[in-house]
Structure formats: C-alpha cells, structure tokens
Amino acid sequence: MTEQMNRIEYLRQRKQHCCCKYCGGLLEIRRVAFSEQDDARVELYCPRCGKIEFGVEKEIYAVTEYFVEEMGFQCYTDIENPILQKQMNIAKVAEIISWGFVNLGYCDENGFRYPLTIPDALLHEELNLKRDKWQAYKEVHDNDDTD
Amino acid sequence: MTTQIELQHVNCKVGEKYLLRDITWQVQPGEKWIVFGENGSGKTTLLSLLAGYKRYSDGTIQLFGEPYQSEEVLRYRRRIGLVSTSFFNRILCRESVLSIVLSGQNGILGISEYISNQELLYAKKILEVFHIEKKKDMPFYLLSKGEQQSVLLARAFMGTPEILLLDEADSGLDYLARIRLTDFLAAFAAETKATLIAVTHYPNEIPDFFEHGLLMKNGKIYQKGLLEDVFRTEVFSDFLNTPVEIQKQKNGYQFISKGEVNRYAELWRT
Known part of the structure; x- marks a missing residue:
C-alpha cells in the first residue's frame, strides 16, 4: 500500500x-x-x-x-x-x-x-497451453474486440 | 506514572438508551482488574469502547496518556487486545481461523495487505500455543465455544498488547481449557507488565494476581477499588439485591446464597 x-x-x-x-x-x-x-x-x-x-x-x-x-x-x-x-x-x-x-x-x-495475455476462456480449459491450440484460438478470435 | 486508561464522565448512548452512563475510571499501567456485573450491565460495551470498536457519546477518554482521537483508532487497537466472543460473534462467522488471527496484526477485522512469510509463521506459532493449529482453515462458526475463545486469544497476541481485555474468556470452556486459560493468564501476569482487565461470572475462580475490582450495574459503575474492598458481603448483598455471604478463599471468592433456596423450594411445597 x-x-x-x-x-x-x-x-x-x-x-x-x-x-x-x-x-x-x-x-x-x-x-x-x-x-x-x-x-x-x-x-x-x-x-x-x-x-x-x-x-x-x-x-x-x-x-x-x-x-x-x-x-x-x-x-x-x-x-x-x-x-x-x-x-x-x-x-x-x-x-x-x-x-x-x-x-x-x-x-x-x-x-x-x-x-x-491469456484469454479468460482458456484459463478454465487448459493447464498446459499447446502452441497449436493457441494458434487455432488466435485464428478464430483475431478479429474479436474482447478476449 | 502516566495513567494508562482514563475515562471521565463517559456516556455511550444508542437512541434513547444509555449503554454506559457517567463512567469515571482510571487504570494505571500493569494493574489487574476484575469486572463483575449482571448480564446487560454494560461490561462488553465498556471493553469494546476501550478497544476502539465502539463509539462513546459524551465525556473524555485518555489512552496511554493521550487524549483519545478517532483517527488513531487503528493504532490503539494494535496496543489493546480484545477477547470477546459476545462482540466478535456478531461480526465473524465464516472467516477462517488463520485469517482471523492474522487480522489482529493491524487492528482491523480483515487482512489489510499481503501477509509476509514472517507474519504467517508467527501466526501459526501462536495457534500452536493455543492448541488450535489443526483447525486453522476452519470457518469460525464451526468451532466450539472454547476453540473460538482460543482463536480470539491468539488474535489478541498477533499485535503487542499492552492492555489485554478479556470478556468472559472462561465462559463455556471445559475443565482442561479453563486450566489452560488460568495457566496462560498466570504466565502473562508474571512475564509481562501489561494491564489486564477481565470480565468474569465466576468469582470463585479469580486468580490471586488480580488486585482491583469493578462492579457494574445498569450501565454505571457501582463500586471500584481494591478487590478486598469491593468483594465484601455488605457490598454484594446490596449490589445483587439479595442476601449473600462472601468468603475469601484461595484463588477467588465463594458466594453463599442466603435466601433463594427457600424461594425455589416453595414450587414443590405448594
């Protein structure tokens, strides 16, 4: 403080x-x-x-x-x-x-x-973030305004 | 020697009702006081007020030789330990034992900021002293009365209390717990120069290191002074409005009722 x-x-x-x-x-x-x-x-x-x-x-x-x-x-x-x-x-x-x-x-x-920088949705899903899953997520959500 | 606690004509009023009325009282550093009174006489209110958890309406208070300032309440609370299940039961319920003990560090009821490792280890050590370490994650309401008392005692010692206020700390305890509490108070009185003010309903279990007594009735001080002057037959018969005889014994006073047995026996005689 x-x-x-x-x-x-x-x-x-x-x-x-x-x-x-x-x-x-x-x-x-x-x-x-x-x-x-x-x-x-x-x-x-x-x-x-x-x-x-x-x-x-x-x-x-x-x-x-x-x-x-x-x-x-x-x-x-x-x-x-x-x-x-x-x-x-x-x-x-x-x-x-x-x-x-x-x-x-x-x-x-x-x-x-x-x-x-991890999206909230993935916090509940994966403990180990694999590169291909992260890539797939980014491809789908690249144009989203919010995570 | 600077008076440690000084109250001059202090009132504590809620609505039209006086919880405390015209309280004038001085306590010197290191004194040991017993506070005695019937339920509703203002004992818990008086202790809560001294510990900075209750507000007073009129009068003046000095603590540690300084005029009481509401801006300094947190600083007072760190130097005054309050053990009162009747007060804290209204506030604490589902909080964990460890978080309650840690809250005593800063005089608040929650945790103010991230606790250091040192404070955490110290809290756990205190829990071990009071035999409550195995329940450190338990919610307060799931504990027995004796365990709750132990938690509040541990909380009081997270700070460095120069004044320890015990509000019926022996109430609801089993025999072993009462022995431990008595041993703890004896060690506290012998090893520290702190002031001790204890409310009790058990005059036959007052340790000998208590030397002063305060009687409270209807929010007022009825009598105060040395224990042997306050705990006398004529004083208590008048105080309780019932004839009693008081006999001094080792570690306390025995009260012998002189009238109630016949009154109750009438129930079966008629």
Whole structure:
C-alpha cells in the first residue's frame, strides 16, 4: 500500500481485480465495525459467503477452480458439506498459488505485476497451453474486440 | 506514572438508551482488574469502547496518556487486545481461523495487505500455543465455544498488547481449557507488565494476581477499588439485591446464597 493511498482507496482498487477465494464472487466494501474513520471500519466482504474476505486475483481463482474440479484435489475429508468442502479446497490451492506468485515476484499488493495475455476462456480449459491450440484460438478470435 | 486508561464522565448512548452512563475510571499501567456485573450491565460495551470498536457519546477518554482521537483508532487497537466472543460473534462467522488471527496484526477485522512469510509463521506459532493449529482453515462458526475463545486469544497476541481485555474468556470452556486459560493468564501476569482487565461470572475462580475490582450495574459503575474492598458481603448483598455471604478463599471468592433456596423450594411445597 503506497503512502499516498489510504486504506479505503486501496480496498476499492483491490475489489476491482480480486474475487472471493472461496466462491469466486465479486467483493464489496462494507462497514463492519463502528468508527468515525473509514479506514478503521470498512472491510472487503463477500456477500455470497457472508464473510470478510481479502480476496484473490480473478485469474488465480479461475485456474484454481479448474485444478480442484479436474484433478480432484482434496484436503478436507472431514467436512461433510460438499459445497463448503469444494470451496475450502479451492481457497487452499488459491492461497498456495497466491503465496507462490508473491514470493516469486509475479504479484504484489496491487495484483499482477505483469499484464496477463491469456484469454479468460482458456484459463478454465487448459493447464498446459499447446502452441497449436493457441494458434487455432488466435485464428478464430483475431478479429474479436474482447478476449 | 502516566495513567494508562482514563475515562471521565463517559456516556455511550444508542437512541434513547444509555449503554454506559457517567463512567469515571482510571487504570494505571500493569494493574489487574476484575469486572463483575449482571448480564446487560454494560461490561462488553465498556471493553469494546476501550478497544476502539465502539463509539462513546459524551465525556473524555485518555489512552496511554493521550487524549483519545478517532483517527488513531487503528493504532490503539494494535496496543489493546480484545477477547470477546459476545462482540466478535456478531461480526465473524465464516472467516477462517488463520485469517482471523492474522487480522489482529493491524487492528482491523480483515487482512489489510499481503501477509509476509514472517507474519504467517508467527501466526501459526501462536495457534500452536493455543492448541488450535489443526483447525486453522476452519470457518469460525464451526468451532466450539472454547476453540473460538482460543482463536480470539491468539488474535489478541498477533499485535503487542499492552492492555489485554478479556470478556468472559472462561465462559463455556471445559475443565482442561479453563486450566489452560488460568495457566496462560498466570504466565502473562508474571512475564509481562501489561494491564489486564477481565470480565468474569465466576468469582470463585479469580486468580490471586488480580488486585482491583469493578462492579457494574445498569450501565454505571457501582463500586471500584481494591478487590478486598469491593468483594465484601455488605457490598454484594446490596449490589445483587439479595442476601449473600462472601468468603475469601484461595484463588477467588465463594458466594453463599442466603435466601433463594427457600424461594425455589416453595414450587414443590405448594
């Protein structure tokens, strides 16, 4: 967080590029505890989960969700609720990936340090992007305005 | 010595109702206070106000020798640890144990920015101290009452509390958990110079290192001072509006009721 940016402004920017690491839903800024100062009373909040949530980059959530669903990642066998179980597995992997990216220098508190050029649609599809698939995609979508 | 907490004629009003009324109280650094009162007497409100989570309507507050400024709330919260399930249960529900503990670092309820590896390792170490490390990813609402207390205790120690506020920290704990809490408080009192203010409903389990008492009734301070002056038979009989006898014992006071048994026995006699 830069010195020029107060906390609420930082949270406003963060909610633009992050989502809930449990359900992938959009985050809101909510007043949670009373204080006369915004910095001390607002938090990022996921209304779908009903919790205070710092969030994770949307791209990280997308690849994580695919990984958990397709690879059957499971580390919460003692949770009975299947929806909660899946959400916690996704959150766990998202935390690991986020931690790795921060420590490797790809992410900081403002998000990805380098722009991602992978289209959103492919984030949910492939773990290893093969050249021929990427070429085929580009040929079809070269004239699209949006990715 | 600079007074650590000073409240002068403080009111906390919500609508037309006074949660706290005309509170005047001074706490010196390192003092250990027991706060006692019936449900709804304002104990949790008082502690939440001191910890910077509640607003007061009138009066003046000084913390750490400085006039209370709302712009400095986050700075106060880092120096004051609040353990109150009755307060945090209204706010926390599905947040994970680890994120709740990490939030204590900066005095907010969420996480402010990316946590450093050092902070993460320290949080996990604190969770181990409070025997809750295996549930670090669990949502708060899935924990037992005792486990929730442990999480909030761990959260209070992510910062560097110079004042520790415990709101019924012993309530709902099983026997082993109560022993651990007592041992923890004994170590805290012996090893640190921090101020400790604890709310309890169990006067028979007050450790001997507590030397001051504060009685609260209907949002006001009924009596305050040294524990042996406050926990006396005549004071409590008047305070509770029922005859009781108080006997000092090791680590606490025994309350002997002097009238309620006959009153209840009437149910079966008629």
